[in-house]
Amino acid sequence: MNNTIRENAILVHLATNPRQKLEAGESVDELAGLVRAAGARVVERVFQVRPKVNPKTFIGEGKVEEVRRLAKELDAGLVVFDNNLSPTQLRSLEKGLDARVVDRTQLILDIFAQRARSSEGKLQVELAQLNYLLPRLVGKGKELSRLGGGIGTRGPGEKKLEVDRRCIQDRIARIKREIRNVQKRRAGQRRSRRESLIPLVALVGYTSVGKSTLFNRLAHESTFTSPQLFATLDPVVRRASFPDGLSYFLSDTVGFIKKLPVELVTSFKATLEEVNEADLILHVIDLSAPAADSQKEAVDKILGDIGATDIPSLRVYNKIDRLPEASELLKRNGRPGTEGFYVSAATGDGLPALKERLRSLLFQRLQLFYVRIPRDKTDVLETFPKWTIVLKRRESGDCFEMQVMADPAQMLPFMPYLERGGTPW
Numbered sequence: 001m002n003n004t005i006r007e008n009a010i011l012v013h014l015a016t017n018p019r020q021k022l023e024a025g026e027s028v029d030e031l032a033g034l035v036r037a038a039g040a041r042v043v044e045r046v047f048q049v050r051p052k053v054n055p056k057t058f059i060g061e062g063k064v065e066e067v068r069r070l071a072k073e074l075d076a077g078l079v080v081f082d083n084n085l086s087p088t089q090l091r092s093l094e095k096g097l098d099a100r101v102v103d104r105t106q107l108i109l110d111i112f113a114q115r116a117r118s119s120e121g122k123l124q125v126e127l128a129q130l131n132y133l134l135p136r137l138v139g140k141g142k143e144l145s146r147l148g149g150g151i152g153t154r155g156p157g158e159k160k161l162e163v164d165r166r167c168i169q170d171r172i173a174r175i176k177r178e179i180r181n182v183q184k185r186r187a188g189q190r191r192s193r194r195e196s197l198i199p200l201v202a203l204v205g206y207t208s209v210g211k212s213t214l215f216n217r218l219a220h221e222s223t224f225t226s227p228q229l230f231a232t233l234d235p236v237v238r239r240a241s242f243p244d245g246l247s248y249f250l251s252d253t254v255g256f257i258k259k260l261p262v263e264l265v266t267s268f269k270a271t272l273e274e275v276n277e278a279d280l281i282l283h284v285i286d287l288s289a290p291a292a293d294s295q296k297e298a299v300d301k302i303l304g305d306i307g308a309t310d311i312p313s314l315r316v317y318n319k320i321d322r323l324p325e326a327s328e329l330l331k332r333n334g335r336p337g338t339e340g341f342y343v344s345a346a347t348g349d350g351l352p353a354l355k356e357r358l359r360s361l362l363f364q365r366l367q368l369f370y371v372r373i374p375r376d377k378t379d380v381l382e383t384f385p386k387w388t389i390v391l392k393r394r395e396s397g398d399c400f401e402m403q404v405m406a407d408p409a410q411m412l413p414f415m416p417y418l419e420r421g422g423t424p425w
């Protein structure tokens with residue numbers, strides 16, 4: 001994408017309330033990030049305050065003319081609206097502006113389409129795109145029949161659209177079936193993970209806050225990170241471990257965003273199933289972002305929407321290396337009364353404190369046991385809880401020996417074989 005010539009784009013934001021100037025600025029900043037992520041260059045931003053949306057052209061007609069002239073002057077073939085446009089508005093604007101017009105939904109769908117990697121991710125995005133297209137196709141049909149009006153024009157146009165529409169509906173049905181199959185497979189995987197007693201931690205947060213960077217640090221992995229928005233789309237789950245051998249699953253998820261298109265909410269929620277299954281949520285916040293507070297609220301709201309509010313969560317304030325008070329913030333980690341952890345996923349500062357907390361939160365229920373089971377007690381071996389976490393094992397003489405972390409209640413039936421205070425090896 002870096003080698004190709006970038007298309008010039010003009011951004012347009014319409015505010016119906018003059019007092020929302022600050023929000024408008026933030027929203028357009030974010031839109032600019034999205035446009036860049038999609039591969040275009042932002043050459044101008046246009047704002048209009050208008051108490052009412054123009055049903056036909058969305059912005060005022062005078063403004064349409066202004067943007068058209070600007071587009072010509074700046075050689076911009078693309079005009080991106082920060083708001084969502086109706087099918088009619090989209091068409092009148094394309095005509096009036098003499099440029100390609102894209103709204104926020106289309107733009108996000110486009111980025112998601114570029115980024116989806118897994119088969120499920122791709123299916124979900126295609127489904128969202130088709131669902132977006134369908135009503136627009138219908139609208140176009142009406143328009144065509146009205147435009148053509150005469151004999152000969154209406155027929156073929158409508159017929160072709162009818163075929164397109166049916167094709168799309170068939171494809172939608174097929175995709176939905178495929179998605180159901182993929183989900184069944186994933187549910188199976190999740191079940192076995194749950195049985196394993198190994199806890200799952202989900203990284204969530206607004207887009208570009210540094211989730212993948214933190215994921216790589218904690219899981220010693222290298223998933224794709226990028227300054228662009230929505231670098232991660234498909235959830236990735238990896239095993240991460242502490243020096244003593246205790247381990248947990250860590251999942252990196254898609255970034256959240258305000259005003260997420262409805263077309264994407266469903267597919268987005270599906271990719272967030274991991275979050276709902278988590279034992280602990282790490283809510284990553286970019287403390288250096290001017291909009292950190294409202295981003296945090298947006299994430300809290302989405303967590304509420306997907307029903308994840310009951311899951312224990314820990315806030316992780318990231319990118320403190322960009323703040324002058326970084327060393328002060330670091331000192332707060334772990335202090336009573338400090339909510340959350342201050343870290344820099346980039347430099348690694350603050351991570352030891354965070355890891356220590358993770359370990360105690362995840363494994364507080366578990367205790368260390370030394371187990372000695374004679375070889376001839378095969379029945380005991382067979383019934384020994386498979387969901388204990390085995391740290392070490394060895395054969396010594398006629399015994400199997402293990403060091404395990406386990407829930408004391410589950411170990412009761414095995415009392416005769418436990419040496420709680422035994423010598424470590």
Ligand SMILES: Nc1nc2c(ncn2[C@@H]2O[C@H](COP(=O)(O)OP(=O)(O)OP(=O)(O)O)[C@@H](O)[C@H]2O)c(=O)[nH]1
Pocket residue numbers: 205206207208209210211212213214224225226227228229230231232233253254255256318319320321322343344345346347
């Ligand atoms: N200065 C600084 N930059 C960071 C830090 N953590 C991440 N970044 C940068 O922030 C950008 C986004 O990081 P990612 O880890 O891709 O963010 P993400 O939350 O996974 O983003 P999406 O997957 O797009 O939602 C990258 O350019 C990172 O290098 C940090 O602690 N300090």
Ligand SMILES: [Mg+2]
Pocket residue numbers: 211212213224225230231232252253
């Ligand atoms: Mg990411």
